[in-house]
Amino acid sequence: MDERRGGGRLEVTSRRAGEHVNPFYHRIYKVVRHIPKGRIATYGLVARLAGRPGAARTVGWALSALPDDSDVPWWRVLNAAGRISLSGADHNSVLQRALLLREGVKFAPGGAVNLATFGWPAEAYDSAPAAHTRAASSRRSRRLKGLRT
Numbered sequence: 001m002d003e004r005r006g007g008g009r010l011e012v013t014s015r016r017a018g019e020h021v022n023p024f025y026h027r028i029y030k031v032v033r034h035i036p037k038g039r040i041a042t043y044g045l046v047a048r049l050a051g052r053p054g055a056a057r058t059v060g061w062a063l064s065a066l067p068d069d070s071d072v073p074w075w076r077v078l079n080a081a082g083r084i085s086l087s088g089a090d091h092n093s094v095l096q097r098a099l100l101l102r103e104g105v106k107f108a109p110g111g112a113v114n115l116a117t118f119g120w121p122a123e124a125y126d127s128a129p130a131a132h133t134r135a136a137s138s139r140r141s142r143r144l145k146g147l148r149t
Contacts, residue, residue, distance in 0.1 A: 025062040027051060032063070035076040038104040039120035040113055042080050060085065075099040076120075082113040 027050040035041050041049075043056035052058065063074040075096040079085045086093035097107070105118050119125030 028059050028062040029072045032072050035120050040076050040078050040118050041120050043077055044080055045124055046077055082115045083111055
């Protein structure tokens with residue numbers, strides 16, 4: 001059994017069939033099952049599509065709670081930078097990369113997947129680079145504003 005804090009209350013989840021599982025986890029699993037082979041989604045987007053924007057960590061917890069024989073393609077979910085979130089020393093990170101490569105997903109030399117190319121649904125990532133640039137520019141402006149006299 002695994003205890004996690006979510007939405008201000010303690011939620012208990014279990015890997016054994018028949019025991020209580022957070023209802024939000026079921027919505028997460030439904031979204032992840034829709035990610036097509038050869039495509040990826042971010043934890044944050046899965047949370048938004050499952051009806052709880054901002055719950056990216058909960059998506060990670062839900063996927064880590066899956067039993068080994070699950071039909072949910074957990075390996076198709078990456079972090080916002082298009083990278084595998086698991087530690088490189090973790091066997092599951094090696095497995096996740098291998099499963100994605102087998103489906104045709106390409107990794108850049110630094111280990112990231114191009115969200116504009118492989119992201120699902122595609123329209124969710126069309127403006128990702130532009131939004132990232134705008135956010136960085138905005139942060140830079142705020143930093144510089146504090147330096148101005």
